[in-house]
Amino acid sequence: MPEELPDDFARVGSSLVIMAKAVREAMRQATAALLGSDPALAQGVIVRDAEVDVLYRVVEDRVYEVVARRHPAGDQLRMVMTSLQVAADLDRMGELAVHVARATLRRHPSPAIAAELAELFRAMGTVADELAGKIVAALADRDHVLAAQLDGDDDAMDELHRQLFAVMLRTDWPLGVEAAIDGALLGRYYERYADHAVNIGRHVMFLPAARAAEAA
Amino acid sequence: MPEELPDDFARVGSSLVIMAKAVREAMRQATAALLGSDPALAQGVIVRDAEVDVLYRVVEDRVYEVVARRHPAGDQLRMVMTSLQVAADLDRMGELAVHVARATLRRHPSPAIAAELAELFRAMGTVADELAGKIVAALADRDHVLAAQLDGDDDAMDELHRQLFAVMLRTDWPLGVEAAIDGALLGRYYERYADHAVNIGRHVMFLPAARAAEAA
Numbered sequence: 001m002p003e004e005l006p007d008d009f010a011r012v013g014s015s016l017v018i019m020a021k022a023v024r025e026a027m028r029q030a031t032a033a034l035l036g037s038d039p040a041l042a043q044g045v046i047v048r049d050a051e052v053d054v055l056y057r058v059v060e061d062r063v064y065e066v067v068a069r070r071h072p073a074g075d076q077l078r079m080v081m082t083s084l085q086v087a088a089d090l091d092r093m094g095e096l097a098v099h100v101a102r103a104t105l106r107r108h109p110s111p112a113i114a115a116e117l118a119e120l121f122r123a124m125g126t127v128a129d130e131l132a133g134k135i136v137a138a139l140a141d142r143d144h145v146l147a148a149q150l151d152g153d154d155d156a157m158d159e160l161h162r163q164l165f166a167v168m169l170r171t172d173w174p175l176g177v178e179a180a181i182d183g184a185l186l187g188r189y190y191e192r193y194a195d196h197a198v199n200i201g202r203h204v205m206f207l208p209a210a211r212a213a214e215a216a
Numbered sequence: 217m218p219e220e221l222p223d224d225f226a227r228v229g230s231s232l233v234i235m236a237k238a239v240r241e242a243m244r245q246a247t248a249a250l251l252g253s254d255p256a257l258a259q260g261v262i263v264r265d266a267e268v269d270v271l272y273r274v275v276e277d278r279v280y281e282v283v284a285r286r287h288p289a290g291d292q293l294r295m296v297m298t299s300l301q302v303a304a305d306l307d308r309m310g311e312l313a314v315h316v317a318r319a320t321l322r323r324h325p326s327p328a329i330a331a332e333l334a335e336l337f338r339a340m341g342t343v344a345d346e347l348a349g350k351i352v353a354a355l356a357d358r359d360h361v362l363a364a365q366l367d368g369d370d371d372a373m374d375e376l377h378r379q380l381f382a383v384m385l386r387t388d389w390p391l392g393v394e395a396a397i398d399g400a401l402l403g404r405y406y407e408r409y410a411d412h413a414v415n416i417g418r419h420v421m422f423l424p425a426a427r428a429a430e431a432a
Contacts, residue, residue, distance in 0.1 A: 168397065
């Protein structure tokens with residue numbers, strides 16, 4: 001039944017798109033929780049990460065099914081195997097959003113980031129959201145041009161990360177060790193989120209196209 | 217040729233064992249470089265990470281070959297797919313050792329960690345080495361008992377991580393913001409190294425046994 005093959009593959013691609021949308025929304029909400037010191041929003045991010053875990057299992061199951069039933073080889077085999085790696089990257093992006101949300105809860109009712117750092121984290125959240133948005137679009141359309149832009153967007157995150165450390169290491173940093181440690185670890189979570197997005201961009205050309213109806 | 221099947225699978229298992237040995241040695245050397253503020257040792261860790269990358273490609277190639285030639289299903293399919301995930305965890309462990317090595321180089325000729333934190337990082341290095349040693353043995357023998365111990369060993373790492381923060385957040389911490397940020401990020405690298413080791417332990421029961429001659 002070779003005519004069924006595209007559907008099998010498209011279902012894997014569609015699951016990845018849905019997963020990417022979920023981890024984009026997770027970091028968007030986590031950033032809002034962090035900046036607004038909003039525990040309910042942070043709690044929501046943590047609870048909804050279970051959905052990302054379920055989606056990860058769905059991708060795995062669909063990949064197993066394709067391999068077991070279709071015996072793909074060559075490019076098709078690479079396609080399904082790469083899907084597993086991308087799902088792992090997306091799962092990790094979801095976990096990093098949870099780390100941001102947990103930092104918010106840990107410090108509540110105090111803000112988890114110093115007022116001095118709020119604009120930098122707002123900017124990191126914006127870059128993270130742009131990266132995740134491009135991943136959603138690139139996965140949905142197998143858009144190589146969009147995927148190729150991710151490396152450049154990641155440079156913006158690296159630059160913000162450098163600025164963050166420059167601010168905290170100024171001799172007139174007024175907020176002491178604890179606020180600096182929180183800032184450093186939160187900065188690392190955003191940086192790693194961006195790293196995983198770039199990883200995914202590098203994989204896009206090997207991924208199955210999503211089925212339009214499922215991924216919409 | 218069903219009699220060839222075990223060899224195919226064993227080669228994947230053997231590659232994982234060799235990779236595990238390499239990332240164990242990487243963190244061992246990185247810790248020694250960190251504690252001894254030894255730039256040559258640190259540089260060696262960074263250079264040899266290329267070997268881990270090659271081993272990762274070898275595992276991928278062998279998995280592709282098994283899937284393309286053998287059409288595994290059921291438990292055998294799960295076995296080869298899980299091998300890919302374990303290889304990704306091992307690759308990341310190697311990268312974390314590189315992060316530790318880079319921190320050493322960045323601060324040289326000053327030590328990358330404050331003298332106040334040296335004993336804690338020595339202990340974290342020891343726990344990391346024990347975890348990696350158990351992974352090597354568990355992968356080589358598919359030893360579920362050893363793999364099950366990893367969760368408990370990870371608790372020891374979490375406890376050291378807590379102590380690290382307690383030391384840095386004491387009001388009499390004498391070393392300022394930069395040393396605390398370095399300590400926090402280095403602590404996170406060791407913690408993540410342990411997390412990946414625990415992940416691998418959870419996968420061991422689904423992995424192919426290594427061929428004794430290759431993995432020795």
